[in-house]
Every structure is written in structure tokens, then in C-alpha cells.
Amino acid sequence: MTVSLEDIRAAQMRITGKVTRTALQPSDDLSQRCGVPVYMKMEHHQPTGAFKLRGATNAVAMLGEDERRRGVVAASTGNHGRALAYAAGLEGIDATICMSQLVPHNKRDAIAKLGAQICIVGNSQDDAQTQAELLVAQQGMTMVPPFDDAGVIAGQGTIGLELIEDLPQLDTLLVQLSGGGLASGVAAAVKSLRPQVRVIGVSMARGAAMQASLTAGHPVQVREDETLADSLGGGIGLANRHTFAMCRDLLDGVILLSEEEIAAGIVHAYHEEREIVEGAGAVGIAALLADKVVPRGPVALILSGRNIDMDLHRRVICGEQLQ
Structure with a gap:
């Protein structure tokens, strides 16, 4: 693995006191449905x-x-940009976040409120990444990638350390899969401690x-479409x-969900768990x-984010037809 358990433990020490050590909360409804304990x-x-x-x-x-002085830049679908703007702001570092037109306005506005410069370009994450690379080349800014970076992966992996600390009997973990920063980091920690x-x-x-890349056996491009799980x-x-x-070496499988299934996850989180989550946060x-x-023993899932446009959330909860 390019990111080790030792890297993740070092990250845990760096971020302690700067991020929240989040709770692992049981879900009575999901536990009853699945016949095994389910934790969020x-x-x-x-x-x-x-x-x-x-x-x-x-x-x-x-x-x-020197990297701090030159400022940081990243491409983002919203949540990484918000996180980088927040983390850079605490350190007095200038941040620029590049996003495509597909990023919801509520996420763009939240990043701007944190003091970062916003650059909207193109219709895909790849377009935003190209712009971020251009700023690195032209202005000497420091790139902080949203997922394919050892430091970022190690930071996300600290979730895995906390999961095993809180639930050593964990059998199955459901983790969001996108660029792979969360999935690879958490899997590296969990598999190292409980293979x-x-x-x-x-x-x-x-x-x-x-998933398309794993099926092909190498990274491939896919068309980026609008989805409830925009993150x-x-x-x-x-x-x-x-x-x-x-992800190829550590994941035991991949599940793909329809838009209707994602919407059902958002609705369940609200009505049964009393939690507001975005589409990506609801996929577990x-x-x-x-x-x-099919759970065999205790299950954990990650409610990864809550940054959903509240009008969209209302429409999902009310069962309105979504395109």
C-alpha cells in the first residue's frame, strides 16, 4: 500500500483537536431490518x-x-473545497477552489463564505482539475488534491482507526466510493487492524x-452526469x-445505486434517524x-456529509419527482 497504517496514525496525531472525533451511533431501525447490529x-x-x-x-x-506562502489550490465537487478553505483559513493560508458548473450553488456559496477564491469552469471535475493545474503552473500555487494524495488519504483513514477502536467486532463496512480517497484510506486502516x-x-x-476503472483494470474516463450523490x-x-x-487491492466489492435508491436513503436518514444528509452521505x-x-455480523456505514441544498432535500423528503 502506498499509504500505511503508520501514515494514518501519524495523521491522527496531526489532526487531533482540529477535527471532530465523531460518534458511532447505533441505528435501531436498520439493525431490526438487517438482523444484525448496524452503526452509523x-x-x-x-x-x-x-x-x-x-x-x-x-x-x-x-x-x-514555502508551500504555505504560495497558497493552496484544489479541484472539488464541493466538500473538499469547503474543507480545504476551512483548514487553510485556520492557518492563514490563501486558498483557491476550482469547481465545475455541476457543483450545487449552496456548496459554492459555503466555500466563498470561508474566504477562499472561487473559480467555476467547465462541466466536469476533469475541467476543474485542468484549471487547478493551470494555476499551479502559472502562479506557483500548491496543489492539495481531493483524493489522490497520500496526506489526504491518510487523513481520511483516521475514520478507520476510530471505527475499530469503537467497534472491534466489526464485520462489514460500507464506504462511499468516488475518487477513492475515503475508501482507500479507511480500508487501509481497517484491513491493517482487522483483515x-x-x-x-x-x-x-x-x-x-x-467502478468503471476497476472493471477495466486501469483508470478510465466516464461521462459525469447529474446525480443526487453529487459529491x-x-x-x-x-x-x-x-x-x-x-481500492483494487483492498475493497471486497462495489455496490451501485439508482437515483431512486439514493433518494430512499435520504428519506430514511431524515424520518428514521432524524439526520439530514446529502445523497452521497446516504448511500450506505x-x-x-x-x-x-447481506450482512453477516455488525455493520458500520458512514454518513459522510450533510451539505445538501435544503430545497432539494425538501423535495426528496416530500417524494417529488426528480429528474
Whole structure:
């Protein structure tokens, strides 16, 4: 693995006191449905509303003085940009976030409120990444990638350390799968500490870039479509250095969900768990509700983010037809 257990433990030390050690909360309803204990890792309770704060905080903490002085830049589907803007702001570092037109306005506005510069370009995460690379080349800014970066992966992996600390008898873990920063980091930690745990990636059927790449045996490009799980959109990068290989080697399977199934996860989170989560945050719940995984023992899933447009949330909860 390109990111080791020791790297993740070091990240845990760097970010302690800067991020929230989130609760692992039991779900009575899901436990009854599945016939085994089901627990939810409440990452949507982070100060920025998503798990991404862990990776961004660790990556910023690892920067040298010259890198800090030149400012940081990243491409983002929203949550990484918000996390990087927050982490950089705490350190007095300038941040620029590049996003495509597909990123919801509520996520763009939240990043701007944190003081970061916003650059909207193109219609895909790949377009945003190209712009971020251009700023690195032209202005000498320091890139902090949203997922394919050892420091970011190690930061996300601290979730895995907490999961095993809180639930040593864990049997199955459902983890969001997009660019692979979360999935690879958490899987690296969990598999190192408890190799028998099944770690299953969960994504949307629309434009699941990592799943398409795993099927092809190498990174591939996919068309990026609008989805309720917008935080899971975007490619993994044709020159992927870390997350593709780690997901290939560590994941025990991948589940893909329809838009209707994702919506059902959002609704369940609200009505049964009293939690507001975005589409990506609800995919673990959705996979269980759709009977796409057969639990054998204690299950954990991650509520990865809550940064959903509230009008969209209302429409999903009310069962309005969504395109």
C-alpha cells in the first residue's frame, strides 16, 4: 500500500483537536431490518459538514513554509473545497477552489463564505482539475488534491482507526466510493487492524468512475452526469497514483445505486434517524434498504456529509419527482 497504517496514525496525531472525533451511533431501525447490529459513523457532524476535513487538515499540516506562502489550490465537487478553505483559513493560508458548473450553488456559496477564491469552469471535475493545474503552473500555487494524495488519504483513514477502536467486532463496512480517497484510506486502516472485515464501496450508477476503472483494470474516463450523490461525481484521473491501486487491492466489492435508491436513503436518514444528509452521505443506508448487501455480523456505514441544498432535500423528503 502506498499509504500505511503508520501514515494514518501519524495523521491522527496531526489532526487531533482540529477535527471532530465523531460518534458511532447505533441505528435501531436498520439493525431490526438487517438482523444484525448496524452503526452509523457521524462524519456529517464535522464543522464543515463532511469527512473531507480530515484529509484537508492533514495535508495542510504537512505543508512546508514555502508551500504555505504560495497558497493552496484544489479541484472539488464541493466538500473538499469547503474543507480545504476551512483548514487553510485556520492557518492563514490563501486558498483557491476550482469547481465545475455541476457543483450545487449552496456548496459554492459555503466555500466563498470561508474566504477562499472561487473559480467555476467547465462541466466536469476533469475541467476543474485542468484549471487547478493551470494555476499551479502559472502562479506557483500548491496543489492539495481531493483524493489522490497520500496526506489526504491518510487523513481520511483516521475514520478507520476510530471505527475499530469503537467497534472491534466489526464485520462489514460500507464506504462511499468516488475518487477513492475515503475508501482507500479507511480500508487501509481497517484491513491493517482487522483483515477479516469486508469493506464494500458504494457509489451511484450514474458515472461511477472508480467502478468503471476497476472493471477495466486501469483508470478510465466516464461521462459525469447529474446525480443526487453529487459529491461522488468526477473522474479518478488517468494518471492516478494511489487510490486506484489501493481500492483494487483492498475493497471486497462495489455496490451501485439508482437515483431512486439514493433518494430512499435520504428519506430514511431524515424520518428514521432524524439526520439530514446529502445523497452521497446516504448511500450506505440506501445499500442496506435495497438489500444489495447481506450482512453477516455488525455493520458500520458512514454518513459522510450533510451539505445538501435544503430545497432539494425538501423535495426528496416530500417524494417529488426528480429528474
